[in-house]
Amino acid sequence: MEFSISEKIKEFKAELGENVDLVAVSKTKPNQDLMEAYDAGQRNFGENKVQEMTDKSEALPKDIQWHMVGHVQTNKVKYMAPYVNLIHAVHKMKLLKEINKRAEENDRIINCLLQVKIAEEDSKYGMSPEELRAFLKDEKLSELKNVNLKGLMGMATFTDDEAQIHREFSVLKSLYDEVSQEMPDFDTLSMGMSGDYKIALEHGSNMVRIGSSIFGARK
Numbered sequence: 548m549e550f551s552i553s554e555k556i557k558e559f560k561a562e563l564g565e566n567v568d569l570v571a572v573s574k575t576k577p578n579q580d581l582m583e584a585y586d587a588g589q590r591n592f593g594e595n596k597v598q599e600m601t602d603k604s605e606a607l608p609k610d611i612q613w614h615m616v617g618h619v620q621t622n623k624v625k626y627m628a629p630y631v632n633l634i635h636a637v638h639k640m641k642l643l644k645e646i647n648k649r650a651e652e653n654d655r656i657i658n659c660l661l662q663v664k665i666a667e668e669d670s671k672y673g674m675s676p677e678e679l680r681a682f683l684k685d686e687k688l689s690e691l692k693n694v695n696l697k698g699l700m701g702m703a704t705f706t707d708d709e710a711q712i713h714r715e716f717s718v719l720k721s722l723y724d725e726v727s728q729e730m731p732d733f734d735t736l737s738m739g740m741s742g743d744y745k746i747a748l749e750h751g752s753n754m755v756r757i758g759s760s761i762f763g764a765r766k
C-alpha cells in the first residue's frame with residue numbers, strides 16, 4: 548500500500564520526536580505536494596536550486612521556512628537572501644562573505660551551516676576537518692555580522708556498506724562536538740537523508756533532510 552505524503556509527514560514526526568528537526572526536501576516536486584505536507588503541519592522545506600526555491604516561496608504560504616540544502620553558487624545568493632531560513636552547504640569564505648553582504652542589504656541575519664566532506668566520493672563538496680578548523684579561526688569571521696553559524700552539515704557516501712556510513716557520521720559528530728566548544732551559537736548537526744537517516748540519528752544528528760521517503764522517487 549502507498550502511503551500519502553501527509554501520512555509520511557506524521558510518521559516521520561512521530562519517529563523523530565521533538566529534538567530532531569525534519570526538513571522535507573521537496574526539490575523537483577510540484578507545489579501541490581508541498582501543500583499536502585504543509586497541511587499535515589510541515590513547515591521546514593528543503594530545496595537545492597535557488598530559482599526553484601524562490602518560485603515556490605513566492606507561491607506558497609509565508610510561514611514556510613526555506614532551507615537551501617544544495618551547493619550554492621555565489622552569484623545566486625542575492626535571490627534567496629530576502630527569505631531563506633538556513634543555508635546548509637557553506638563550504639568557503641567567499642560564499643559566506645557574499646551571504647553576509649546580501650543579508651546586510653536585506654537587513655537580516657542569515658543562518659548558515661558549514662558543509663564538511665565526510666564521504667569518499669569526489670562528487671561531494673565540503674571542507675576537510677583541517678579546513679574547517681582553520682576556517683573557524685579565521686579573523687575575518689568576526690567581521691561578518693549578518694551571518695549566524697549554527698552548525699555543520701554532511702553527506703555520507705552513497706553505499707550499501709553500513710559500516711562505512713557509521714564511520715563517516717561518527718567523524719562528523721566528533722568534529723561537531725569538538726568545534727562546538729568554541730562556537731556558542733552551534734546547535735545544529737544536519738545529517739541523514741532517506742537512505743541513511745536512522746544511522747545518522749544513532750550518531751547524534753538533530754536535523755534530517757528527507758526527500759524521496761516523503762514525496763516519492765524523483766525522476
Ligand SMILES: *Cc1c(COP(=O)(O)O)cnc(C)c1O
Pocket residue numbers: 572574595616617702739740741742756757758759760
Ligand atoms: C536531495 C537531497 C536530500 C534528500 O534526499 P533523499 O534521498 O531523497 O531523502 C538531502 N540532502 C541533500 C543535500 C539533497 O540534495
